[in-house]
Amino acid sequence: MRSEDQIKSKVYELNQLIQNSQDPLQLATIKAQIEMLEWAIHNPTEPYHIEDLEQLDS
Numbered sequence: 001m002r003s004e005d006q007i008k009s010k011v012y013e014l015n016q017l018i019q020n021s022q023d024p025l026q027l028a029t030i031k032a033q034i035e036m037l038e039w040a041i042h043n044p045t046e047p048y049h050i051e052d053l054e055q056l057d058s
Contacts, residue, residue: 004041011037 014034021027 007037007041 011034014030014037018027018030018034021030
């Protein structure tokens, strides 16, 4: 299990990748990763679900 500081560090790293990426699919993937990591920090005992999987496909 990762510590909260490790997760926050990874979120920061992924946010840097967003600024340098031009590929829409890569941007969607990075944003989904950030969402999951932020969920892990704020709601570690609640189930995680992606509200709209179709949004990732577009």
